[in-house]
Structures are given as C-alpha cells and as structure tokens.
Amino acid sequence: MTELLLVGIGTGNPDHITLEGRKALQGADLILIPRKGPEKSDLAELRRRIVLQSVRDGMDRVVEFDLPVRDPDLPYLEAVERWHDAIAELWAVTLAAHPDAHSAALLVWGDPSLYDSTLRIAARLDPTPKVRVIPGITALQALTAAHAIPLNTLAGSVEITTGRRLRDTGWPDGAETVAVMLDGACAFETLDPDGLQIWWGAYLGMDEQILSAGPLEEAAPHIMRIRAEARDRHGWIMDTYLLRRTGVPG
Known part of the structure; x- marks a missing residue:
C-alpha cells in the first residue's frame, strides 16, 4: 500500500463530508471501518451510511476490524501509547491481508487535526505510507x-x-x-x-x-x-x- 487517506467525516451528519472527501473515498482501493463493540455500533453504522452515499460500490471495498480496548488500569499516557501501538499493529495486519490495494481510506470522526490520534497512529506504520489528510467539519x-x-x-x-x-x-x-x-x-x-x-x-x-x-x-x-x-x-x-x-x- 502506498497511500493512506484520512478523511474527516464531521460529527454525525453524513452531509458533513466534503466533496473532496467523497472523491477520496471513491478513489480508494480499501475503506477501513473500525468496530467499537455492540454498545457503539451506531458509530460503525454511520460510517457505512457515508460509504453507501459516497461510493457506488463502496461496500465491496470495505474492510471492518474490531478496535482494541485501552487498558483502564494503566496510567493514562502509558495506556494511550500502548493502545495506539496495538491499533497500528492491527492496521498493518489488515492492510497486509490486501497486498493488491494501493490506497486505503479511514473515516475520521470530526477532523484529523483536532484531538484525534489517527495521524500519530499512522506514523507508527512501517514502512510509513504516504499520508493524505482530507479535513472535515470539527466538533x-x-x-x-x-x-x-x-x-x-x-x-x-x-x-x-x-x-x-x-x-x-x-x-x-x-x-x-x-x-x-x-x-x-x-x-x-x-x-x-x-x-x-x-x-x-x-x-x-x-x-x-x-x-x-x-x-x-x-x-x-x-x-x-x-x-x-x-x-x-x-x-x-x-x-x-x-x-x-x-x-x-x-
């Protein structure tokens, strides 16, 4: 994989995604959707709705994965660092399972620039792919x-x-x-x-x-x-x- 697309999707309204964001999803070989357990299934469903509205054959490109859980017993910063390491490892495994994909898109709640760690997690990938950020509406x-x-x-x-x-x-x-x-x-x-x-x-x-x-x-x-x-x-x-x-x- 040569390019990772981080697409800001706003705060819950599918209309928040920009035209640039829709074009990025349309051009991605893979679209990654994290699942955060049954209690937060609405968040994954929202991402699916955005994909369906943005890309004609979008669900054929979707790969879903279960997000690791942060350890609540560790000090906050240590827990976050270990959590990010685990997410990056899961991304790497997921992407390696699709060697023919040249680009993958992640739908980022809000905007990747503001209190979001997607960019920090992407920097942990080895080799580091080209990262392109498509900004979204912030909270x-x-x-x-x-x-x-x-x-x-x-x-x-x-x-x-x-x-x-x-x-x-x-x-x-x-x-x-x-x-x-x-x-x-x-x-x-x-x-x-x-x-x-x-x-x-x-x-x-x-x-x-x-x-x-x-x-x-x-x-x-x-x-x-x-x-x-x-x-x-x-x-x-x-x-x-x-x-x-x-x-x-x-």
Missing part, C-alpha cells in the same frame, strides 16, 4: 453553528483543551473563551461558576442532537442530567462545550 464548528455563536470574542483568543486538563488545572490563566473536548466526566462542575457562560452540545449534527446553554451555575445541573440520560439511552455519547466569561465584548 467546534458544529457546536458554534448549532448555537449560532462565534467561537471567539472580538479580537479575543480561544484556548482549546480537554476535560482532563480542565479538571486537573482549572480555568486557564488569562483565557476569555475555553473550548473543551473529550470530557467524559463533566469537568465544568469543578469550576467556580461565577461569571461563566456555557454552550454545550451532544450528537452534534445528528438527529439525536441535544443543546443547552446559559449561565454555568444554572445550566450545569441540567446538562449533567440530560447527558447521563442520553448516554444511558444510546450506550455512548460524544459532546463538547464552550465556556466564556460574561461581560467580554463579543
């Missing part, structure tokens, strides 16, 4: 569009971080706007809510989309409740949110 684009708000304040900066870092280090010094991703435990509840506004969204772009916004002190309990309910209902959740100090010119 932050989908969130701000859903709430019809700008990402930044007037001439202001934005800090993008994770729920883990927000919980461990608190509000970033000097930040006006903080965009939070990969928060599995509602880290916003650890902040002093005084003067903070939140815009939250889950299943962005999908029929199941849920939105909530308001002063953090008022919105936080509501978000935590509907988030837990949605996770129980679907078996999985992908969400993100924006925090901003009130009184900052928009």
Whole structure:
C-alpha cells in the first residue's frame, strides 16, 4: 500500500463530508471501518451510511476490524501509547491481508487535526505510507453553528483543551473563551461558576442532537442530567462545550 487517506467525516451528519472527501473515498482501493463493540455500533453504522452515499460500490471495498480496548488500569499516557501501538499493529495486519490495494481510506470522526490520534497512529506504520489528510467539519464548528455563536470574542483568543486538563488545572490563566473536548466526566462542575457562560452540545449534527446553554451555575445541573440520560439511552455519547466569561465584548 502506498497511500493512506484520512478523511474527516464531521460529527454525525453524513452531509458533513466534503466533496473532496467523497472523491477520496471513491478513489480508494480499501475503506477501513473500525468496530467499537455492540454498545457503539451506531458509530460503525454511520460510517457505512457515508460509504453507501459516497461510493457506488463502496461496500465491496470495505474492510471492518474490531478496535482494541485501552487498558483502564494503566496510567493514562502509558495506556494511550500502548493502545495506539496495538491499533497500528492491527492496521498493518489488515492492510497486509490486501497486498493488491494501493490506497486505503479511514473515516475520521470530526477532523484529523483536532484531538484525534489517527495521524500519530499512522506514523507508527512501517514502512510509513504516504499520508493524505482530507479535513472535515470539527466538533467546534458544529457546536458554534448549532448555537449560532462565534467561537471567539472580538479580537479575543480561544484556548482549546480537554476535560482532563480542565479538571486537573482549572480555568486557564488569562483565557476569555475555553473550548473543551473529550470530557467524559463533566469537568465544568469543578469550576467556580461565577461569571461563566456555557454552550454545550451532544450528537452534534445528528438527529439525536441535544443543546443547552446559559449561565454555568444554572445550566450545569441540567446538562449533567440530560447527558447521563442520553448516554444511558444510546450506550455512548460524544459532546463538547464552550465556556466564556460574561461581560467580554463579543
């Protein structure tokens, strides 16, 4: 295999994939779809729907594989490194089983540039294939569009971080706007809510989309409740949110 195509597919709406992304799928010899177990079968099904809409004979090119599970008992960074090694090894085995394929496409949730490790995993392959990235709509684009708000304040900066870092280090010094991703435990509840506004969204772009916004002190309990309910209902959740100090010119 000589080329690996990383195609950003947005946040759940099949219409999020760009024309460039569709062309990349149409030209790929293989299309790889990871499975994350029965509880997250919707994620694989979404990828199948995108392939069916994008490529006439797409399912004939699809190769599915079961994604390894990250070890929860190891320290976080060590667990992630070992997990990425295991995924890269699985990719290598899967690709080696199709020696006549010159290109393979992976459908990346959101965009490969933003809190996604597909590029890091691809760099572990030996020999390293040529990697081409086709950007997609990010969760932050989908969130701000859903709430019809700008990402930044007037001439202001934005800090993008994770729920883990927000919980461990608190509000970033000097930040006006903080965009939070990969928060599995509602880290916003650890902040002093005084003067903070939140815009939250889950299943962005999908029929199941849920939105909530308001002063953090008022919105936080509501978000935590509907988030837990949605996770129980679907078996999985992908969400993100924006925090901003009130009184900052928009």
